[in-house]
Amino acid sequence: MRPSLLLALLLLAIGILDVGLLLQSGQQRAAWPVRMASAGIATEALGLTDLCIATEARYTRHPAVSDPLAPFMDHPGGLEHFPTGSFWAYPWQHLRGASL
Amino acid sequence: MNFLLEKQLNLLDYALASLWRRKLKNLGIMSVFAGVICLVASFQFLTASLTATAQDLLAEAPEIVVQQMSAGRQEALPLSYLSSLEELNGVRTVAPRIWGYYFSEISGANYTVLAVDPSVMPKGDRLFQAVEGQLPSGPGEAVLGSGVAADLKLAGRRSFSLFRPDLTLKPMQMVGVFKPDTDLLTADLIYTTPDAARDLFAIPADHCTDLCVYVANPREIGTIAKKISVILPGTRVLTRPQISQTYRVVFGWRSGFASICLLSALAAFVILAWDKASGLSAEEKREIAILKVLGWQTGDILLLRCWESLIAAGLAWLLGCTAAYLHVFWLGGALFKPVMLGWSVIHPQLRLLPVVSTADLLLIFTMSVVPYLAATVIPAWRAAITPPDAAIR
Numbered sequence: 001m002r003p004s005l006l007l008a009l010l011l012l013a014i015g016i017l018d019v020g021l022l023l024q025s026g027q028q029r030a031a032w033p034v035r036m037a038s039a040g041i042a043t044e045a046l047g048l049t050d051l052c053i054a055t056e057a058r059y060t061r062h063p064a065v066s067d068p069l070a071p072f073m074d075h076p077g078g079l080e081h082f083p084t085g086s087f088w089a090y091p092w093q094h095l096r097g098a099s100l
Numbered sequence: 101m102n103f104l105l106e107k108q109l110n111l112l113d114y115a116l117a118s119l120w121r122r123k124l125k126n127l128g129i130m131s132v133f134a135g136v137i138c139l140v141a142s143f144q145f146l147t148a149s150l151t152a153t154a155q156d157l158l159a160e161a162p163e164i165v166v167q168q169m170s171a172g173r174q175e176a177l178p179l180s181y182l183s184s185l186e187e188l189n190g191v192r193t194v195a196p197r198i199w200g201y202y203f204s205e206i207s208g209a210n211y212t213v214l215a216v217d218p219s220v221m222p223k224g225d226r227l228f229q230a231v232e233g234q235l236p237s238g239p240g241e242a243v244l245g246s247g248v249a250a251d252l253k254l255a256g257r258r259s260f261s262l263f264r265p266d267l268t269l270k271p272m273q274m275v276g277v278f279k280p281d282t283d284l285l286t287a288d289l290i291y292t293t294p295d296a297a298r299d300l301f302a303i304p305a306d307h308c309t310d311l312c313v314y315v316a317n318p319r320e321i322g323t324i325a326k327k328i329s330v331i332l333p334g335t336r337v338l339t340r341p342q343i344s345q346t347y348r349v350v351f352g353w354r355s356g357f358a359s360i361c362l363l364s365a366l367a368a369f370v371i372l373a374w375d376k377a378s379g380l381s382a383e384e385k386r387e388i389a390i391l392k393v394l395g396w397q398t399g400d401i402l403l404l405r406c407w408e409s410l411i412a413a414g415l416a417w418l419l420g421c422t423a424a425y426l427h428v429f430w431l432g433g434a435l436f437k438p439v440m441l442g443w444s445v446i447h448p449q450l451r452l453l454p455v456v457s458t459a460d461l462l463l464i465f466t467m468s469v470v471p472y473l474a475a476t477v478i479p480a481w482r483a484a485i486t487p488p489d490a491a492i493r
């Protein structure tokens with residue numbers, strides 16, 4: 001068997017896997033509005049503003065409504081020390097530049 | 101046409117055989133390369149998915165949120181503001197919210213306690229659809245997020261207690277639990293009555309935490325927000341577009357961890373490219389010289405190198421992206437979860453909207469495969485134009 005044929009078979013196998021994953025993600029996206037209907041109701045009825053992903057610090061639990069200086073304002077000279085602070089960027093430029 | 105195709109197939113066969121001859125080295129490079137691509141792609145998929153999920157779930161967030169600021173911090177807001185806002189033209193409803201954080205000394209978890217009158221909120225009459233059980237109505241009744249319910253370890257009990265600021269106990273009663281589908285919004289939530297929340301946080305009866313303002317015409321959100329900031333100086337006014345845009349920025353490439361991932365990926369790649377670009381090994385140079393003695397042209401050798409690099413980098417890209425998809429959407433981004441959740445005690449289930457765009461895949465391809473091709477073909481060209489006898493010697 002030619003080596004190029006082996007490569008083609010390998011690419012075909014990866015391709016089939018990727019197409020399967022693509023179809024599955026399409027199904028999930030199609031089912032999303034039905035699945036998340038109750039989440040939409042909760043957002044509107046409770047006036048929720050943020051996703052609940054990280055709950056350790058208020059500026060990563062509620063980045064949309066927390067104080068602009070929250071990571072550094074617990075005490076004078078206070079440093080941001082929560083691990084999630086390294087993953088979540090505070091939207092400085094957006095809030096400074098955004099027009100009401 | 102057939103001749104050209106046959107030539108390319110032969111070159112491809114030779115390239116594959118050549119790669120296989122140095123399989124340990126090439127498989128090693130491919131694995132590291134695929135790992136780096138997987139890391140970068142995972143981050144890109146995860147942030148894109150989180151952003152899309154936030155856009156979708158928070159599409160109906162409050163139109164305007166008004167917060168009282170004092171000395172740079174948010175503080176309780178007098179309910180007298182309510183009448184000022186209701187008088188504004190275009191304002192449909194103003195809903196006071198009482199909310200805050202409760203730190204559990206026992207488990208170290210942070211809960212978000214929220215109270216709002218559902219009768220003044222949009223879709224407040226349908227809130228029961230998001231809850232398994234009843235809505236709170238009596239004193240101390242509460243609906244718990246699944247994370248809070250698990251953290252409190254109620255074990256069949258319905259009553260629990262929380263500490264007030266003066267350390268006296270506030271008795272609470274669980275009357276329902278938020279449905280698991282709302283976990284991404286409510287996992288740490290204790291939803292209770294306004295009176296119970298005021299009692300728990302010692303907030304005076306004539307104050308609330310913030311105000312949600314709903315307008316008659318959504319196109320007037322910006323105008324009304326400006327009016328509010330004029331009539332209520334000292335307040336911070338946030339609009340729905342701002343809330344929505346926050347999540348487009350907050351998970352962006354500028355976030356610290358993304359920078360670290362990118363820098364490490366780039367550093368690994370630079371080392372790899374430098375190793376390749378610094379010159380071919382003596383064995384590889386001799387091989388090229390022998391091929392030229394046998395009648396191969398410089399173009400043929402470049403094509404051969406292109407095939408070799410394309411196979412290695414292309415396969416690494418394919419495997420890396422596939423692994424990244426599985427990692428993010430099947431394993432819930434297990435590698436990033438510890439950093440994304442940090443010291444959070446409550447871990448919501450990440451049910452994310454799977455989003456993989458062609459633009460993301462092309463971006464990763466351009467960042468990985470194209471520079472690799474350039475870094476390997478250029479030294480091969482330099483070796484191919486040296487006289488064969490000099491290379492063999």
